[in-house]
Amino acid sequence: MRLLFVCVGNSCRSQMAEGIARSLGHTADSAGTHPAEKIASNAVKVLESRGISTAGMVPKNVEAFSPDDYDMVISMGCGVHCPLMPIDQDWGLEDPVGQALSVYEATADEIERRLGELQSKQ
Numbered sequence: 001m002r003l004l005f006v007c008v009g010n011s012c013r014s015q016m017a018e019g020i021a022r023s024l025g026h027t028a029d030s031a032g033t034h035p036a037e038k039i040a041s042n043a044v045k046v047l048e049s050r051g052i053s054t055a056g057m058v059p060k061n062v063e064a065f066s067p068d069d070y071d072m073v074i075s076m077g078c079g080v081h082c083p084l085m086p087i088d089q090d091w092g093l094e095d096p097v098g099q100a101l102s103v104y105e106a107t108a109d110e111i112e113r114r115l116g117e118l119q120s121k122q
Contacts, residue, residue, distance in 0.1 A: 001118065002027040004070040006085060010059040011036035012043045012097050012104070013076040017111045019052040024115055029070075035059035040097055042104040050108070072118070 003021050005014040010032030021028035036059045044054045067073050067085055077092035091114055096103040 001072060002070045003118075004028070004065055004067070004073045004085075005030040005076060006032070006062055006073060006087065007076040007095075008033050009036040009097070011038065012040045012095060013093050013107060013111070015039050015057055015059075016043050016047060016104070016108050017074070017076065017115075019047040019054065019057065020050070020108060020111050021115055023050070023052045024112075024119070026115070029060070029065060031060045031062040031065050033062055035061050040104075042096070042099075042101050045101060046104045046108045 003017075003026050005017040005021070005028065007014040007030075010030055014030035014032065018028045018030035039054065039057055039059065044057075047054050062085055065085070072088045073085060075087045075090040077090055077094070091111075093107055093110060096107045
């Protein structure tokens with residue numbers, strides 16, 4: 001599947017979703033409506049601990065993407081409203097920013113679970 005994960009800052013959940021989805025064989029990108037300056041260090045730690053490369057991953061603006069290039073656009077649950085980007089699913093995940101590494105790990109586990117559900121519906 002071709003997946004785009006959208007949130008506000010594109011520094012935690014959506015970045016982890018992009019990395020995990022790619023590791024599972026999907027074409028995936030992530031973007032934010034107001035991208036942060038960098039990816040959260042705990043998000044990088046979680047991905048790398050799972051053997052997922054974070055090389056080249058940076059926060060990106062949603063305006064650089066077209067929904068036509070994806071099978072599904074998924075909001076991470078931060079109330080994102082993108083007039084030009086229709087949201088197919090909202091996963092409603094709480095933002096782990098500023099929280100313990102274990103919260104990031106739990107978020108990544110939930111992302112992986114939901115990606116598994118998507119795969120089983122294909």
